[in-house]
Amino acid sequence: MADEPLLSVRNLETKFHTDEGVVRAVDGVSFDVRRGETVCLVGESGSGKTVTGESLTRLVRSPPGEVAGGEIYFDGRDVLDMSDAELRDLRGGRVGHIFQNPQGALNPVYPVGWQIVEAIRLHEEVPKAEARARAVDLLNRVGIPEATRRFDDYPHEFSGGMKQRVAIAMALATNPALLVADEPTTALDVTIQNQILRLLEELQEEFDMSVLLITHDLGVVAEVADRVVVVYAGKVMERGDVFDVFENPSHPYTRALLRCLPGRGGRLDGIDGRLPSATDPPPGCRFHPRCDHAVDACRTGGQPPLYALSDDHDVSCVHYGPDGDPEVVRGDESAGSAVGPGDGGHVGDDAHVGDGGHDPDGESGDGGNEP
Numbered sequence: 001m002a003d004e005p006l007l008s009v010r011n012l013e014t015k016f017h018t019d020e021g022v023v024r025a026v027d028g029v030s031f032d033v034r035r036g037e038t039v040c041l042v043g044e045s046g047s048g049k050t051v052t053g054e055s056l057t058r059l060v061r062s063p064p065g066e067v068a069g070g071e072i073y074f075d076g077r078d079v080l081d082m083s084d085a086e087l088r089d090l091r092g093g094r095v096g097h098i099f100q101n102p103q104g105a106l107n108p109v110y111p112v113g114w115q116i117v118e119a120i121r122l123h124e125e126v127p128k129a130e131a132r133a134r135a136v137d138l139l140n141r142v143g144i145p146e147a148t149r150r151f152d153d154y155p156h157e158f159s160g161g162m163k164q165r166v167a168i169a170m171a172l173a174t175n176p177a178l179l180v181a182d183e184p185t186t187a188l189d190v191t192i193q194n195q196i197l198r199l200l201e202e203l204q205e206e207f208d209m210s211v212l213l214i215t216h217d218l219g220v221v222a223e224v225a226d227r228v229v230v231v232y233a234g235k236v237m238e239r240g241d242v243f244d245v246f247e248n249p250s251h252p253y254t255r256a257l258l259r260c261l262p263g264r265g266g267r268l269d270g271i272d273g274r275l276p277s278a279t280d281p282p283p284g285c286r287f288h289p290r291c292d293h294a295v296d297a298c299r300t301g302g303q304p305p306l307y308a309l310s311d312d313h314d315v316s317c318v319h320y321g322p323d324g325d326p327e328v329v330r331g332d333e334s335a336g337s338a339v340g341p342g343d344g345g346h347v348g349d350d351a352h353v354g355d356g357g358h359d360p361d362g363e364s365g366d367g368g369n370e371p
């Protein structure tokens, strides 16, 4: 149905069985991606963003990983119930992935054009000549100069930014309905980063795609997101329309992230403290050891349920809801409005949040925080 979200994730749980114990990298994460929109998953390194993206098409390697619970519906189909053949068809078919390091997506001993041809013919029965023409067209569309000539070049003959463009062309080769882009610009310099973000925006419109962009960079979120999901230690802290979240940031973690942006009066080197242990997280709110507003209720039980501030803005914090007092949080210094979504306030490298996290990308916990 047209008004159904393209992607619906409910109480997703992804675990890793390690020698140190069970890492619950994603622990009850829920969000939707609607048709044609860009949703950003944002949080520090180690917060569970990447594992969430990989779980969507069950790319998590098993063992040691497993998608242990929850629901993932893509275009009305239950991803967790798909056969291996259906999953292969989904990945690189209707769901494209772009990763931080384009090198990993490209075969170093195979010309880039033929890699795109192969990606097309893996999912569609089209003659080689037609696939080749489409590959050249895609290389053109992503801004590779002299695409026909460069079709036969190898990955090492491209710069980092151009390699990422080729990786984007590969991800688009099958006209995906959803593009999952995991830190696609982090390895690139600021100028190239902006070019790639602009390109993704243009292609999203042209291909009528939805995009799930995974990033630690709130400057990127401000540039491209329609909606944002703030994750911390495998849990959703706040989610909503990007204007609501930037104008009215409600979770102390979101507010701390925003204060890291230039022009917001805070430090640029991140938030004090570290993510909690991946295998032994604290009870109560996962953020409480770093939170200036923590009270006794934050230190027991599970993560506070997500409380709906509006139709499209939820927050997981004890200071909201019928018995809470949001002023406890909002009464602190303003998270500021110097940089907001859509105002061209991209802040490049300085906008990233502190990287005090653990690897692997996720933590553990005690159940989801869906109400």
Ligand code: SF4
Binding pocket: 251, 252, 253, 285, 286, 287, 288, 289, 291, 292, 293, 294, 295, 298, 304, 316, 317, 318, 319
């Ligand atoms: S629930 Fe408590 S610890 Fe968590 S963000 Fe709110 S005030 Fe801070």
